[in-house]
Amino acid sequence: MAAPRRAPLTIGGQEVLPGRKASIELPVATLPTGSSFSLPLSVVHGARPGPTVWLSGAIHGDELNGVEIIRLVLRELRARNLAGTVIAAPVVNVFGFITASRYLPDRRDLNRSFPGSRRGSLASRLAHLFMTEVVDRADVGIDLHTGSHHRSNLPQIRCATDDPTTMALARSFAAPITMHAALRDGSLRAACVKRGIPILLYEAGEAHRFDEFAIDAGVAGVLRVLAQLEMRADGDPAPATRLVEASSWVRARRSGLFRLTTTLGARVARGDELGAIADAHGQSRGRVQAPFEGIVIGVTRNPQVSQGDALVHVADVGSAPSRRRLAADPRH
Known part of the structure; x- marks a missing residue:
């Protein structure tokens, strides 16, 4: 008997067939000029059933390493060989990205605005859109960051090390450091934990700059997590990560x-x-x-x-x- 055909994925009103990639624009707001502002997504809807993972970069608009990590990961993925779905948001804070700023135009920090509100501030509306259209569709999330305010970080995963499911993902990501991190009110990680969605927060490099070591470690880590979830063929074995409490x-x-x-x-x-x-x-x-x-x-x-x-x-x-x-x- 033939395996049941996988259903298409509909996101932002656009249908993505199994075994296909698609670029999707989620409308966010209208600018004072009258132009529209959208949240861009790249969707890889695998030909075979499996989990859904989201990748997010540039929640702080000046943090560029995550954008490059997602670009390189997407280059490696083939929808026809993928089990499950990857929903990638390389630039979540498009306003900050365009202006090379950490914040939104009203100086709000998007990573203090989750889970957001459909009728709130611009930051709150963007957070709500990301939660409802991306996070709530997913089984696992990987949020990519850099250091801020002239600080640079050694590649590290910050997560709930006391959660076995999250720790299994962190060990497969295999950053040099895996650190137990408390939740911050309004952060994407806190909103996901409340929804019971495992999330890894990757910190590496510094704002406004590409860091090749941080990028390489991030790409390898994301691909290992996808392999751990049996979404793609196994890659290189994961090196040991140092657990820090x-x-x-x-x-x-x-x-x-x-x-x-x-x-x-x-x-x-x-x-x-x-x-x-x-x-x-x-x-x-x-x-x-x-x-x-x-x-x-x-x-x-x-x-x-x-x-x-x-x-x-x-x-x-x-x-x-x-x-x-x-x-x-x-x-x-």
Whole structure:
């Protein structure tokens, strides 16, 4: 007996047949000029049944690595060989992307606006559209980000490490670091967790820049997750990921010019020098030291710092419970 034919997928009023790819525009709003504004999607509707996975990039409009990761992943996918469906939104915050801004025109952070509302602000309406047309159709999500505000991150997955389903996906993604991260009100991840949808948040590189290492790790990770879900043929075996339960940002004790002397991925011991802060006249210099044994997973790229600024993000790989304090990107 022949296998039952897979049904088409209808999204945004457009039908996508099994074994086909399609580009879809979801209307969002009308600009003051009278032009329309849409959320672009790429849909790969596999010929065979399977789960649905969404990929999202540029929820913050200045975070470009996710856009490139999705472009390269889509280039690898063949709908006729795919089991299930991939719904990709390379640029969710189109307004911010066009203006090279993290935010929407009203200065709202889209990643503090989920699950959104059909009658709310522009950010709320965009969040609602993404939830109803993309997230609610999916079984798993992968949200792609970079560091913000002149910060660069070592490739890492942030997720609920206490959830077995999510951890299985994180291990298959196999970023160098997998970090337990608390939920932020209004974030896409928090909205998905409330709906019972497993989600991985990938952090790698910095805003406004392509980072080839971050992009390569992201592409390989997404493809491994699709293989783990049996949506495509197995690829390379997943390398080990380092599970981190806590981390801390080392902050500036004084204002001045910061010279970084460590690197992303460096293993450090307590007291190791991470950099130094000096004034513009060279009259004073203060060492910045690692607070505990760990791995450098984030750094500032801006030498000009003020007292209290986040300088170096260190993942805690020690065992002392008094040190266990989660400290995600201050702006994510």
